Amino acid sequence: MMYLSCVIISWKVTARERVNNVKLLIKNCYLLPDDGDAAAARGDLAIEGDRILKVGDEGELPRDWKAERVMEGEDYLCLPGLINCHTHAAMTLLRSYADDLPLMYWLEKKIWPIEARLTADDVYWGTMLALVEMIESGTTTFSDMYFFMDRAAEAVEESGMRACLARGLVGTGSEAETGLEESKEFLEKWQGAAKGRISIWLGPHAPYTCPPDYLDKVLALAQDYRAGIHIHVAETKDEVEQINKLYGKTPVEYLKERGVFQFTTLAAHCVHLTAEDISVLAETGTGVAHNPESNMKLASGIAPVPQLLAAEVTVGIGTDGAASNNNLDMLEEMRTAALLHKVNQMDPLTLPAPQVLSMATGDGARALGLEDVGLLKPGYKADIILVDLNQAHLYPRHNLTSHMVYAAQASDVDTVIIDGRIVNGKAQSLDHR
Numbered sequence: 001m002m003y004l005s006c007v008i009i010s011w012k013v014t015a016r017e018r019v020n021n022v023k024l025l026i027k028n029c030y031l032l033p034d035d036g037d038a039a040a041a042r043g044d045l046a047i048e049g050d051r052i053l054k055v056g057d058e059g060e061l062p063r064d065w066k067a068e069r070v071m072e073g074e075d076y077l078c079l080p081g082l083i084n085c086h087t088h089a090a091m092t093l094l095r096s097y098a099d100d101l102p103l104m105y106w107l108e109k110k111i112w113p114i115e116a117r118l119t120a121d122d123v124y125w126g127t128m129l130a131l132v133e134m135i136e137s138g139t140t141t142f143s144d145m146y147f148f149m150d151r152a153a154e155a156v157e158e159s160g161m162r163a164c165l166a167r168g169l170v171g172t173g174s175e176a177e178t179g180l181e182e183s184k185e186f187l188e189k190w191q192g193a194a195k196g197r198i199s200i201w202l203g204p205h206a207p208y209t210c211p212p213d214y215l216d217k218v219l220a221l222a223q224d225y226r227a228g229i230h231i232h233v234a235e236t237k238d239e240v241e242q243i244n245k246l247y248g249k250t251p252v253e254y255l256k257e258r259g260v261f262q263f264t265t266l267a268a269h270c271v272h273l274t275a276e277d278i279s280v281l282a283e284t285g286t287g288v289a290h291n292p293e294s295n296m297k298l299a300s301g302i303a304p305v306p307q308l309l310a311a312e313v314t315v316g317i318g319t320d321g322a323a324s325n326n327n328l329d330m331l332e333e334m335r336t337a338a339l340l341h342k343v344n345q346m347d348p349l350t351l352p353a354p355q356v357l358s359m360a361t362g363d364g365a366r367a368l369g370l371e372d373v374g375l376l377k378p379g380y381k382a383d384i385i386l387v388d389l390n391q392a393h394l395y396p397r398h399n400l401t402s403h404m405v406y407a408a409q410a411s412d413v414d415t416v417i418i419d420g421r422i423v424n425g426k427a428q429s430l431d432h433r
């Protein structure tokens with residue numbers, strides 16, 4: 001833990017000159033066209049405070065507007081920050097701790113026993129490690145479900161990141177009531193904190209850990225606090241069988257019957273769905289967090305993403321925790337999503353690059369109910385990444401959208417801006433070009 005805290009503190013020091021909400025102008029950078037067409041145009045992007053003021057030709061700069069800081073964008077692609085729709089940040093501490101196992105064995109025999117021994121401090125440092133990894137690889141918002149969430153929220157506040165945080169809730173055993181109490185206190189203390197960068201959700205873990213009477217209590221809390229619900233759904237065949245045995249329903253039917261989908265809901269995984277389940281998710285406006293690498297590694301299956309998209313369900317992308325992935329790299333996750341569904345459908349037209357990039361940005365934001373996040377548009381939050389295109393693997397520049405999905409690497413991310421602030425360590429290099 002000592003070594004980990006030294007690494008993180010040194011990252012914080014490198015990023016010490018975070019630029020605070022100034023008038024920032026990124027000049028002549030590449031901007032992707034809205035329709036993901038081949039040609040990326042060049043243009044300027046202006047930020048004032050926490051918001052985008054102007055992008056390329058969109059919007060007008062006031063005549064007397066003068067940038068306080070100018071960045072030359074010549075070799076940079078400017079993108080909305082990536083949105084990791086489902087993770088368990090502090091599980092970085094369990095990276096490569098238990099691999100090559102199926103979900104339930106992995107959880108019951110390996111993960112839950114060691115999680116029972118984690119302390120609040122562990123969760124702070126594990127979350128901090130995740131934040132460094134996510135920010136340095138271009139993620140600007142994440143949606144998390146774990147415990148000791150006060151400490152996770154502290155880490156988020158310090159890092160400058162945007163996050164939707166949920167205290168995970170298991171409805172059996174002594175933890176059940178404590179979890180509800182803690183969720184209530186968490187909502188009261190942290191909803192809208194860190195200048196609005198933190199949103200608090202409720203995190204009933206899964207249909208198989210949350211019996212009906214417990215889900216009802218969670219929903220009563222959701223009603224009182226107008227909070228969203230973040231839940232694992234239909235992740236494995238075993239889950240579907242177990243819920244069918246218990247309630248004679250699919251996991252989605254079970255949650256629908258309890259009234260879960262009447263609230264803003266983020267359903268993680270959704271691997272094993274019926275056609276009827278997909279209609280329910282579409283009709284209720286439920287967002288889905290697709291986690292292809294975790295689903296592949298735990299051999300849970302392949303989520304019916306093309307079918308969900310055809311039904312107009314909003315699908316974002318997540319990494320899941322670092323113990324089942326084993327990293328938090330959203331560029332890699334995009335590439336996996338695109339390739340997995342093409343080969344699964346035996347159709348290279350499935351999940352084209354522009355669609356996958358939207359899932360990892362604007363669609364992810366919509367799945368998290370963040371209305372002014374995820375797009376480079378005037379009035380939107382200034383959550384922006386600059387990717388350094390001057391890399392052997394990013395030449396020639398035929399199609400920059402494709403480059404982001406199929407060729408870019410985490411280390412290409414140069415500058416990360418969240419809420420108008422530069423939050424990463426490498427960013428200062430731009431100043432000296």
Ligand SMILES: CSC[C@H]1O[C@@H](n2cnc3c(O)ncnc32)[C@H](O)[C@@H]1O
Pocket residue numbers: 088103107111112115145146147167168169170205206232235294320321324
């Ligand atoms: C109660 S806090 C969250 C809880 O979820 C566990 N978890 C991590 N990955 C998964 C997954 O893929 N499916 C179900 N549960 C998962 C994590 O270890 C925490 O205990």
Ligand SMILES: [Zn+2]
Pocket residue numbers: 086087088232268320321
């Ligand atoms: Zn998960």
